[in-house]
Amino acid sequence: MGPILCFPEPTPAEVLLALTEADHPYVCVGSLEAADASEPEDGWAGAVVVADGDTTEAIALCRALRKRESPVAPLLLILDADRVSDLSLRDDLFDDFLIRPIRMAELTARLNLELDRLGRGVGRQMIEAGPLEINLETYQASVDGRVLDLTYMEYELLRFLSGHPAKVFTRETLLSRVWGYEYYGGARTVDVHIRRLRAKLGEEHAHLIQTVRSVGYRFSVTTWGG
Amino acid sequence: MSSQIDYVLRTVEERGIRFVQLWFTDVLGTPKAFSITPAELEMALEEGMTFDGSAVDGFSRVQEADVLALPDPATFQILPLHESERVARIFCNIVNLDGSPFEGCPRQALHRVLAAAHERGYTFFVAPELEYFYFADLDPSAPLRPLDAGGYFDLSMGDLPSDLRRRSVLALEEMGIPVEHAQHEDAPSQHEIDLRYTDALSMADTVMATRLIVKEVARQAGVSASFMPKPLAEVQGSGMHTHLSLWKDGKNAFVDMEHPSGLSDIARGFIAGLLVHAHEITAVTNQWVNSYKRLVPGHEAPVHVSWARNNQSALVRVPVTKEGKTDSTRLEYRAPDSAANPYLAFAVILAAGLAGIDGGYELPPEAEGNLFDLGPAELAARGITPLPGSLNDAVDAMESSTLVATTLGEHLFEWFIRNKRAEWSTYKSEISRFELERYLPRL
Numbered sequence: 001m002g003p004i005l006c007f008p009e010p011t012p013a014e015v016l017l018a019l020t021e022a023d024h025p026y027v028c029v030g031s032l033e034a035a036d037a038s039e040p041e042d043g044w045a046g047a048v049v050v051a052d053g054d055t056t057e058a059i060a061l062c063r064a065l066r067k068r069e070s071p072v073a074p075l076l077l078i079l080d081a082d083r084v085s086d087l088s089l090r091d092d093l094f095d096d097f098l099i100r101p102i103r104m105a106e107l108t109a110r111l112n113l114e115l116d117r118l119g120r121g122v123g124r125q126m127i128e129a130g131p132l133e134i135n136l137e138t139y140q141a142s143v144d145g146r147v148l149d150l151t152y153m154e155y156e157l158l159r160f161l162s163g164h165p166a167k168v169f170t171r172e173t174l175l176s177r178v179w180g181y182e183y184y185g186g187a188r189t190v191d192v193h194i195r196r197l198r199a200k201l202g203e204e205h206a207h208l209i210q211t212v213r214s215v216g217y218r219f220s221v222t223t224w225g226g
Numbered sequence: 227m228s229s230q231i232d233y234v235l236r237t238v239e240e241r242g243i244r245f246v247q248l249w250f251t252d253v254l255g256t257p258k259a260f261s262i263t264p265a266e267l268e269m270a271l272e273e274g275m276t277f278d279g280s281a282v283d284g285f286s287r288v289q290e291a292d293v294l295a296l297p298d299p300a301t302f303q304i305l306p307l308h309e310s311e312r313v314a315r316i317f318c319n320i321v322n323l324d325g326s327p328f329e330g331c332p333r334q335a336l337h338r339v340l341a342a343a344h345e346r347g348y349t350f351f352v353a354p355e356l357e358y359f360y361f362a363d364l365d366p367s368a369p370l371r372p373l374d375a376g377g378y379f380d381l382s383m384g385d386l387p388s389d390l391r392r393r394s395v396l397a398l399e400e401m402g403i404p405v406e407h408a409q410h411e412d413a414p415s416q417h418e419i420d421l422r423y424t425d426a427l428s429m430a431d432t433v434m435a436t437r438l439i440v441k442e443v444a445r446q447a448g449v450s451a452s453f454m455p456k457p458l459a460e461v462q463g464s465g466m467h468t469h470l471s472l473w474k475d476g477k478n479a480f481v482d483m484e485h486p487s488g489l490s491d492i493a494r495g496f497i498a499g500l501l502v503h504a505h506e507i508t509a510v511t512n513q514w515v516n517s518y519k520r521l522v523p524g525h526e527a528p529v530h531v532s533w534a535r536n537n538q539s540a541l542v543r544v545p546v547t548k549e550g551k552t553d554s555t556r557l558e559y560r561a562p563d564s565a566a567n568p569y570l571a572f573a574v575i576l577a578a579g580l581a582g583i584d585g586g587y588e589l590p591p592e593a594e595g596n597l598f599d600l601g602p603a604e605l606a607a608r609g610i611t612p613l614p615g616s617l618n619d620a621v622d623a624m625e626s627s628t629l630v631a632t633t634l635g636e637h638l639f640e641w642f643i644r645n646k647r648a649e650w651s652t653y654k655s656e657i658s659r660f661e662l663e664r665y666l667p668r669l
Contacts, residue, residue: 138240139233147241149304152233154402171476187476188351192424196402 002040003027004111005047005072007061009034015048015078018104022112032064042177044072046115048107049094051079055086062093070173073164074114078102118163129162130221131205143205153179154197157190161209161219170216190217230299231271238264238314241304247315248275248295249434251332253284253641254513255567257434259315260295271297274321284641285320285330293328294321301431306397307442317431329637332569336430339573339633343580349473350576353406353423353556356436356564357464359457360387360415364450370457372415373449386447391417394436394443401439403432412526413461423469426572433466433568455512455563456519463520464564465527469545470575471556472496481552488555489544494589497533497542497557499582500575501590504531504541504561506627507574508613509620509646510634511562515653518616520563523598528560530610532593539597541613561613570634570642577633618650 002025006015009030019026024045029035047065051058058077065072074095079086081099095114098107127134134141141148141158150158160178161169169177171187179189194217198206210218238246245261248270252258260277262270274294279285285293295318304314320331327334343350362371373387388410395405404422411418419440421432437453444451456463472479472492482490489497512521520527526538534540543558562571581587590609597610605611614620621643624630631639 139236140240149241149306149400149402151303151402152230152300155233188349188473189425192422192428195404195422199399199404200402 002042002045005029005035005039005044005049005065007035007047007049007058008052011048012050012102014102014104015050015107018102018107019048019111021104022108024111032061035061035065043070046111047072047075048111049075049077050102051077051083053080053083055079055083059086059090059093062090066093069170070177071167073118073167074111076107076111076114078107127159127162129165129219130208132158132162132208132221134159134162143201143208146202148200150197150200153193154200157193158197158209161217165219165221168212168215168218174216228299231268234271234299234302234316235268237302237304238267241312243304243312243314245311245313246270247305247313248297248318249315250295250318250320251434251567251569252282253330253332253567253570253638254645255332255434255565255570256283257438258282261313270295271299274318276323279320279328279330284638284645285328292323293330294323294325295319296321303401306400307439307446315435317434329635330641332567332573332638333427333430335634335638336427336569336573338635339576339580340426343472343576347474348479348580350426350572351423351471351473352426352429352572353421353469354429354433354562354568355418355420355465355467355469356433356440356453357411357416357418357466358437358440358451358453358564359413359464360390360417360444361450361452361457364452372413372458374415386449387415387417390443390447390449390451391419394440395419397439397443398436401435403435411462413458416461416464423471426576430568430572437564453564455514455517455565459519462525463527465520465560466562466564466566466568466571467558467560468562468571468575469556469558470496470579472579478553478555480555480557483552488552492583493544493555493557495583495585495587496579497544497582498587498589499579499585500542500557500559501531501533501582502587503574503578503581503627503629505611505614505620505623506630507578507624508561509617509624510574510630510642511559511566511571512620513566513617513646514563515617515649517563517565518614518620521561521613521615528613530593530597530605530612532597532610533589534593537593537596540593570638573633574630577629581629616650617646617653621646621650 004019004024004026006026006028009028011028027038029038049058049062062075062077065075077094077097096110125137131144139155141150157178171190174190175187194209198209201208208219210220212218243264246267247259247261249259274296276292276294278291279293280291297316297318301317302314319333320328322328340350360373374385391408395408398405406420406422408419440451453464480490480493521529523529528541532540533542535544536546541560543560545558547554559575614623625643
């Protein structure tokens with residue numbers, strides 16, 4: 001797994017200690033420019049953003065990390081209790097938040113929980129999303145208890161999409177994140193595999209993978225893409 | 227261990243798979259397989275399985291007969307239709323004992339052309355329409371018995387062939403082979419399955435799988451399916467009209483809205499390449515004596531080397547795309563039949579098209595009107611030549627083709643020509659029913 005982005009620089013020591021103890025590598029940045037400059041090739045594995053008093057700068061960074069082709073997730077925001085009202089109507093900018101003072105055990109637990117939910121946790125074994133269940137240990141996926149006979153790439157694509165529910169991915173992002181650049185087919189390949197996956201999910205569940213017109217695809221357990 | 231191999235091994239274990247079939251294809255497109263047990267699988271995936279290549283058509287070379295079947299783990303797929311025990315298949319590349327690609331392997335011949343196209347930024351997508359017949363049995367000594375008397379698009383309720391076709395489509399979808407649509411064709415008991423486009427290598431694998439599934443579904447119902455190009459003289463044969471498109475930088479490279487035709491230089495070069503090299507590649511796209519019984523006037527098969535926008539008599543057709551759907555711009559090459567070796571057919575089609583692009587071939591004017599209505603003189607005046615009329619003519623044209631020789635490689639090229647010459651010579655020495663009925667009483 002890649003490093004976790006930490007903000008600001010210097011990041012409070014409790015955060016860094018918690019990440020070190022939980023074996024998560026991290027990179028501390030003081031600005032969005034620094035974040036972009038030091039982003040690893042396969043993206044950030046997540047982010048911990050700490051607001052020191054005023055939340056303006058921290059929220060601006062969260063927005064920048066989320067409103068892009070492949071949003072950074074999970075994103076944990078740490079702030080003072082009297083600033084919680086700043087979060088209203090901004091719940092798409094983070095996955096979870098913590099109130100200062102920082103408790104290391106809580107931070108680790110919440111971060112691991114979010115990583116698990118995205119299918120990227122260390123101890124992660126299952127992805128459950130509506131009728132879909134994927135056992136990451138045995139590579140077996142099923143809908144409504146019916147096991148799917150998937151090829152390797154179909155499995156990887158389904159795992160990736162369902163691990164980031166409701167997020168929209170462009171074909172290019174999927175190609176680079178699921179196939180890696182060495183793959184051969186170009187962005188159309190993604191369409192072809194999506195069509196195959198839908199065929200295997202069956203008519204009843206084909207809508208789990210939704211086409212977002214002129215953007216790409218997302219996994220969603222509701223038909224209106226929530 | 228690669229994660230792909232890990233995925234395969236784990237799935238075999240989890241799903242209780244009893245046998246894994248290693249699939250490959252001989253030079254003529256005949257499916258070949260051997261079954262191994264899960265215990266042998268890990269070694270097969272890592273090192274390949276040795277077998278005697280001289281037992282396979284087109285593989286034989288006396289001095290070094292042993293070759294390896296090396297499974298391509300990306301193609302691992304559990305097979306439908308095996309109710310009682312779970313069986314999976316993996317496609318194999320054939321390699322020499324030292325690991326180098328085996329020159330007789332059709333899958334790698336296609337791979338080579340695709341890699342050359344890819345180097346120039348092209349991805350080649352194909353979508354074939356497979357036609358075939360259902361018969362009560364395949365006993366050549368008795369008259370053929372089609373299973374129905376339906377015609378084009380007939381909606382037949384509850385009849386066996388339509389049911390078989392439906393079951394085949396469902397089995398294909400279960401294997402992740404999307405079907406664009408399926409329908410009853412013109413002739414009695416003739417059906418068509420149109421596969422949704424994909425990259426050419428996956429599609430060649432898919433054509434192999436589709437032919438097997440269709441035949442197996444029929445067999446389980448106690449009847450037979452055949453992809454023979456022309457089983458019944460009086461009705462149309464079974465073609466494999468193949469839709470083609472080239473993509474570059476995520477865009478359809480055949481589209482150019484600035485050009486009055488809507489077709490790019492690349493598209494026009496590709497069509498011109500197909501027309502120039504059509505004679506040379508026909509032995510590959512139509513590889514049997516019987517193939518040329520299909521390529522005759524009157525049954526919707528192409529006979530003349532020509533192109534047109536919407537003219538069913540042309541060899542290359544450019545289907546009209548729906549308003550605003552320029553991404554679906556494509557060519558349809560109408561010569562191939564359902565009994566071609568899809569790997570080699572797609573390889574020579576792509577090579578011919580690329581030669582047209584690289585050579586800047588000039589696209590002749592579009593054919594207008596029904597070409598079948600024109601006499602030889604009128605056709606000649608328009609510069610339209612006929613496709614080879616027999617396997618022998620086609621092999622002659624192929625033999626003098628540098629394009630086909632380079633595309634297939636020396637081993638495949640020489641073996642193919644030798645094999646087809648032998649088939650022609652056997653055929654030529656046969657006394658047909660036509661001759662007996664016509665000449666015996668009279669002469």
